[in-house]
Amino acid sequence: MPASLAGTWPNVSAVTVTVTRSRLVADLRRLGVRAGGVVMVHTRMSAIGWVIGSSETVVRALLETLGPEGTLAAYACWEEHVYRAHERPAQEDRDAYLSEPPVFDPATAEAARDHGRIPERVRTWPGAEHSGHPEAAVVAVGARARWLVAPHPANDAYGAGSPFARLGEAEGQVLLLGAPHGTVTLLHHAEAIARTPEKRRLTFTVAMAEHGGFVEREFTDIDTADGAYPYDELGLDEDPFAVIARAALDGGIGTRGSVGEAECHLFGARELTAFAVAWIEERFGGR
Numbered sequence: 001m002p003a004s005l006a007g008t009w010p011n012v013s014a015v016t017v018t019v020t021r022s023r024l025v026a027d028l029r030r031l032g033v034r035a036g037g038v039v040m041v042h043t044r045m046s047a048i049g050w051v052i053g054s055s056e057t058v059v060r061a062l063l064e065t066l067g068p069e070g071t072l073a074a075y076a077c078w079e080e081h082v083y084r085a086h087e088r089p090a091q092e093d094r095d096a097y098l099s100e101p102p103v104f105d106p107a108t109a110e111a112a113r114d115h116g117r118i119p120e121r122v123r124t125w126p127g128a129e130h131s132g133h134p135e136a137a138v139v140a141v142g143a144r145a146r147w148l149v150a151p152h153p154a155n156d157a158y159g160a161g162s163p164f165a166r167l168g169e170a171e172g173q174v175l176l177l178g179a180p181h182g183t184v185t186l187l188h189h190a191e192a193i194a195r196t197p198e199k200r201r202l203t204f205t206v207a208m209a210e211h212g213g214f215v216e217r218e219f220t221d222i223d224t225a226d227g228a229y230p231y232d233e234l235g236l237d238e239d240p241f242a243v244i245a246r247a248a249l250d251g252g253i254g255t256r257g258s259v260g261e262a263e264c265h266l267f268g269a270r271e272l273t274a275f276a277v278a279w280i281e282e283r284f285g286g287r
Helices: 021-031 054-066 091-099 118-123 145-149 163-169 186-193 240-250 269-284
Strands: 038-043 071-075 138-142 173-177 201-210 213-222 255-259 262-268
Touching (some): 021 054, 054 071, 071 145, 163 186, 186 213, 186 240, 186 269, 240 262
Parallel strands (some): 038 071, 038 173
Antiparallel strands (some): 201 213
């Protein structure tokens, strides 16, 4: 081994599973990912094991499993997005943010790192499509990518006519690839379409790239930062989305299995949405 590479390999002995692309494909098929389908993936890479080729291999395995007629999607909220300037940690940061706001351009807008490495991998994959929304962005690769991501309503980003709604229309699937139950972004769609007297909404402004400069655009949507509903009143001891997703699994919606070393869950998007809407309406519909 060249001296320049010495010490660069991970401590494989500390990892119980070494995972290849072919192993991922076999595990994904066994879990129920369908060839020709539309899948929105949420991933925690560290849960899978030592993946040879890292996040690129994961995306390649997903695309191979889906095949040429399939479509891979991911939630790609903009890394620089904030609802409110006061969310910046210090006054000087807030002033700087207001005087020179970051400009959202779908061609360059990095996906939020808090959601892992896969959304940015999908966003920058050859042929990827971006829905153009700064907060509720969906990126996709594959046969139905453009249909899935556009249009994306500016003021009802999770509701009817959104990529999340079309995921259900396509009989798509939601894959938790080692990711926690609380990461199921599709549940914001359930929040948006549930028939309830009230849901928390907010308005925010984003500098949007246009003609070599930028324009300030205002967006109004359900509150995904603090929750569209007062979940705190329910006395839950964990993230409400985790509670809903686990209840769906217990109710026979979705499957469990392993991909590499990761515990994984696969949901039908339409079935999970219907379950979540009923769950929300039962608790907040009579207000």
